[in-house]
Amino acid sequence: MEKQPRLLSSQLLLKSRVFEVTLNRSLLTWKEIQTKKKRVSGGAHNTFKVGSYCVPVSEIVAVRETEVDSRTKDEGRWQKMSQRSTEGYPYAFTVSYVERARQHRWRCSDVTFHCSDGSLCLQWIQTIREQLALLTSRPKHLLVYINPYGGKQQGKRIYEEKVAPLFSRASISTDVIVTEYANHARDHLLKGADLRKYDGVVCVGGDGMFSEIIHGLISRTQRDAGVDQNRPEQKLVSCGLRIGIIPAGSTDCICYATVGINDPVTSALHIIVGDSQPLDVCSVHHNNTFLRYSVSLLGYGFYGDVLTDSERKRWMGPARYDFSGFKTFLTHHYYEGTISFLPATNILGTPRDKTRCRAGCYICQHNGQLLSEDGQAYKTDEDTFHSEYGSDWRVIRGRFLAINAASMSCACPRSPKGLSPSAHLADGTTDLILVRKCSRINFLRHLLRHTNKGDQFDLSFVEVHRVRRFRFVPKYCEGDLELDLREGGRGLFGHICRDHPACGCAPVNSSWNCDGEILPHATIEVGVHCQLIRLFARGIEEQPMFDDPCVPSVI
Numbered sequence: 001m002e003k004q005p006r007l008l009s010s011q012l013l014l015k016s017r018v019f020e021v022t023l024n025r026s027l028l029t030w031k032e033i034q035t036k037k038k039r040v041s042g043g044a045h046n047t048f049k050v051g052s053y054c055v056p057v058s059e060i061v062a063v064r065e066t067e068v069d070s071r072t073k074d075e076g077r078w079q080k081m082s083q084r085s086t087e088g089y090p091y092a093f094t095v096s097y098v099e100r101a102r103q104h105r106w107r108c109s110d111v112t113f114h115c116s117d118g119s120l121c122l123q124w125i126q127t128i129r130e131q132l133a134l135l136t137s138r139p140k141h142l143l144v145y146i147n148p149y150g151g152k153q154q155g156k157r158i159y160e161e162k163v164a165p166l167f168s169r170a171s172i173s174t175d176v177i178v179t180e181y182a183n184h185a186r187d188h189l190l191k192g193a194d195l196r197k198y199d200g201v202v203c204v205g206g207d208g209m210f211s212e213i214i215h216g217l218i219s220r221t222q223r224d225a226g227v228d229q230n231r232p233e234q235k236l237v238s239c240g241l242r243i244g245i246i247p248a249g250s251t252d253c254i255c256y257a258t259v260g261i262n263d264p265v266t267s268a269l270h271i272i273v274g275d276s277q278p279l280d281v282c283s284v285h286h287n288n289t290f291l292r293y294s295v296s297l298l299g300y301g302f303y304g305d306v307l308t309d310s311e312r313k314r315w316m317g318p319a320r321y322d323f324s325g326f327k328t329f330l331t332h333h334y335y336e337g338t339i340s341f342l343p344a345t346n347i348l349g350t351p352r353d354k355t356r357c358r359a360g361c362y363i364c365q366h367n368g369q370l371l372s373e374d375g376q377a378y379k380t381d382e383d384t385f386h387s388e389y390g391s392d393w394r395v396i397r398g399r400f401l402a403i404n405a406a407s408m409s410c411a412c413p414r415s416p417k418g419l420s421p422s423a424h425l426a427d428g429t430t431d432l433i434l435v436r437k438c439s440r441i442n443f444l445r446h447l448l449r450h451t452n453k454g455d456q457f458d459l460s461f462v463e464v465h466r467v468r469r470f471r472f473v474p475k476y477c478e479g480d481l482e483l484d485l486r487e488g489g490r491g492l493f494g495h496i497c498r499d500h501p502a503c504g505c506a507p508v509n510s511s512w513n514c515d516g517e518i519l520p521h522a523t524i525e526v527g528v529h530c531q532l533i534r535l536f537a538r539g540i541e542e543q544p545m546f547d548d549p550c551v552p553s554v555i
């Protein structure tokens with residue numbers, strides 16, 4: 001790596017020890033220069049224990065002057081300082097920075113350096129601030145929506161106690177809206193918000209709240225650009241504003257999949273340092289009518305039925321998911337229909353390889369670049385649309401216990417590897433998982449493999465395809481599809497599908513679970529929009545860097 005020129009270098013006091021502190025454009029480093037002798041057991045040699053630490057400038061949250069008296073003031077709390085320990089160093093500044101803890105957790109830590117000279121202290125503060133000001137990806141003004149009823153109804157408290165103090169320390173100003181009803185945030189984004197004022201939107205809540213935000217933001221972007229969302233083949237315009245998620249819901253799957261943990265402080269720090277993680281979005285249409293956007297799971301059959309049943313049992317609280325899951329498993333319904341899909345070809349990665357989507361994912365970068373260069377999935381509409389009905393498409397008819405489209409791994413604490421462990425956040429594809437009719441015991445084997453080391457796809461009744469688009473028509477609608485398309489009437493379609501008297505197939509029908517919402521139609525058409533939105537997130541970091549000598553884990 002090219003050596004960066006030093007911007008500042010001084011001998012400063014830290015916890016009664018003298019350090020050589022150096023700042024260049026990318027790193028703040030401090031290295032102890034008063035070494036201590038330490039006797040190694042056996043006494044044959046002496047070793048010198050020298051502390052050396054560094055923090056990337058991009059992970060410095062803030063720097064502030066610290067009063068050194070007989071006491072020092074830190075965040076409103078006065079701490080006693082031993083006067084002797086800072087004698088000769090009456091000025092101080094404190095650097096707040098990101099420190100990594102276990103399981104992808106980030107913490108905001110402080111290190112206070114004492115200076116012998118007031119102007120040197122100010123020079124340090126000013127120089128660090130100048131470097132932070134050069135980090136243009138950091139947000140300065142954010143629009144925050146808090147769902148006070150998400151999860152354990154702690155959204156407001158979590159924001160006020162854990163997030164707002166960090167934002168203010170990082171000099172981020174906010175406009176905060178506590179939602180008063182469902183879809184308040186979506187409607188405000190769509191109609192009321194002056195988005196030019198902001199560098200990003202923050203959602204305090206769970207996956208449902210996040211879904212509201214993306215619907216508001218994507219729809220607003222399309223409307224402003226004059227794009228018709230009802231056309232399934234339409235290329236959508238990417239959203240300019242990034243979205244931050246402060247987890248305060250029941251499941252927080254999106255947060256877990258994009259940061260690696262559902263921890264409000266970690267997420268706040270990802271926002272502050274201005275991380276950026278692109279995310280694919282699926283558009284779901286029925287009969288040329290836009291229904292919803294999805295970023296994680298579209299599930300028909302098992303996952304649709306679990307959601308439908310659990311919605312009727314809201315009074316049970318979070319236990320309803322276990323109850324409905326067990327009940328749906330015992331019911332063992334299968335559904336007949338036709339699934340057609342456009343496989344993602346000429347890309348890196350397959351749903352059964354061992355790669356995992358991690359921070360700076362090469363596969364997402366490569367495939368995203370490929371798509372933006374040749375526009376393979378969405379050439380400019382009409383041509384592509386017609387060719388899609390041609391030979392590139394594959395058609396599978398059958399009886400399915402579950403049809404799932406996972407646009408991300410869908411990992412969560414219960415299933416740490418998720419529904420599709422190798423799925424990517426931003427490669428322009430979704431993993432279509434078809435679980436054909438099988439015995440209960442076999443289905444149980446498949447389900448259990450989501451929680452253990454077994455390969456959930458290595459079963460004769462399971463297949464998985466990485467696709468760009470797909471359509472599903474349940475058998476009970478097949479005969480009527482053309483009629484439905486000709487009539488173009490939503491009401492008529494619904495009537496035929498639900499009450500069809502003599503189709504002869506299994507009488508039960510399922511619903512689509514679209515990121516935790518039930519869709520009103522079973523016949524759907526889905527297209528993946530590569531990297532349509534961006535989050536204030538880094539993706540899951542590969543290794544907690546505890547062993548990296550350059551990380552200030554011990555001071």
Ligand SMILES: Nc1ncnc2c1ncn2[C@@H]1O[C@H](COP(=O)(O)OP(=O)(O)OP(=O)(O)O)[C@@H](O)[C@H]1O
Nearest residue numbers: 150151179180181205206207208209249250251252
């Ligand atoms: N003020 C409000 N009153 C009622 N409902 C609201 C309000 N604000 C938002 N909502 C709705 O509450 C629903 C659930 O919220 P949220 O996703 O935050 O929590 P959750 O369902 O507990 O968590 P998860 O989605 O992660 O399981 C969302 O669909 C959202 O539209």
